[in-house]
Amino acid sequence: MATMATIKSGIPGLDDLFGEKKEFPKGRQVLISGPPGSGKTVFGLQFLINGALHSDEPGIFISFDDLPRHIRTDMLSFGWNVRQLEEEFNPPLITMVDGFSARVGLSTDEKFTIRANLDSLLIVLTEILEETGATRVCIDSLSTLSTIIKDPAQVRKEILTMGAILGEQGCTTFLTAESLEGGVEEYSSQGLIRLSYDELPTGEFRRSILIQKMRGFAHDFSWKEFRITSEGIKIFPERTVGRVHLK
Numbered sequence: 001m002a003t004m005a006t007i008k009s010g011i012p013g014l015d016d017l018f019g020e021k022k023e024f025p026k027g028r029q030v031l032i033s034g035p036p037g038s039g040k041t042v043f044g045l046q047f048l049i050n051g052a053l054h055s056d057e058p059g060i061f062i063s064f065d066d067l068p069r070h071i072r073t074d075m076l077s078f079g080w081n082v083r084q085l086e087e088e089f090n091p092p093l094i095t096m097v098d099g100f101s102a103r104v105g106l107s108t109d110e111k112f113t114i115r116a117n118l119d120s121l122l123i124v125l126t127e128i129l130e131e132t133g134a135t136r137v138c139i140d141s142l143s144t145l146s147t148i149i150k151d152p153a154q155v156r157k158e159i160l161t162m163g164a165i166l167g168e169q170g171c172t173t174f175l176t177a178e179s180l181e182g183g184v185e186e187y188s189s190q191g192l193i194r195l196s197y198d199e200l201p202t203g204e205f206r207r208s209i210l211i212q213k214m215r216g217f218a219h220d221f222s223w224k225e226f227r228i229t230s231e232g233i234k235i236f237p238e239r240t241v242g243r244v245h246l247k
């Protein structure tokens, strides 16, 4: 039996949720879906940064929701120096792409920018892939893109095209999205990871993560607790969290 290619995701606890090998599927396109503040952006960047630092996998981050310089500053709060990974390695270990400025009409001095449509996204992506040999990509967020392309059939087609091109190159791709259950993005991607949070009776909130789908892979199928600390995201595979108290 052919074994599926896998990687170390770089997110503590995540790989334990997959099959016997306990590694993350490689070369797939995975949607990371969740409400505001559920950790989608941190999840995507941690995947790229740890992939770059610990697995020799350069990454590309395409930011549609915020300015790259804000992201760089935010990530410093976890001790992650994105700027260093961009500038002190050749080829760069992280490449930031500004998909935000053009969309809101700001000028930018970022090296890589894209107009707010998927055509230019694919051109820029292909160029950076060739230059850097990146094997991890995060697009943050697909929801923003979907508001630009209004036709669901077109969105689906673009996702499939992008998935085919990136998959062909062995790239593992995270697409973040707002949690619109049953949205076209959720059917089009090969995997779906849900990030969420619930209010406990005490009034505290608890974060949880679910591998909702991963085509071709055996995986855990329950909500697991995770935390965001000063060291980033940490998942607790031994802590299944029920929602009985929410009734």
Ligand SMILES: Nc1ncnc2c1ncn2[C@@H]1O[C@H](COP(=O)(O)OP(=O)(O)OP(=O)(O)O)[C@@H](O)[C@H]1O
Binding pocket: 034, 035, 036, 037, 038, 039, 040, 041, 042, 043, 065, 077, 078, 228, 229, 230, 231
């Ligand atoms: N240094 C830090 N230490 C601990 N927790 C942090 C730190 N930085 C951010 N957080 C937590 O992570 C959350 C931000 O997560 P993130 O930006 O990834 O969410 P998101 O799902 O991308 O949100 P949005 O939908 O608004 O884009 C913050 O709201 C905060 O609770």
Ligand SMILES: [Mg+2]
Binding pocket: 040, 041, 042, 065, 140
């Ligand atoms: Mg975000």
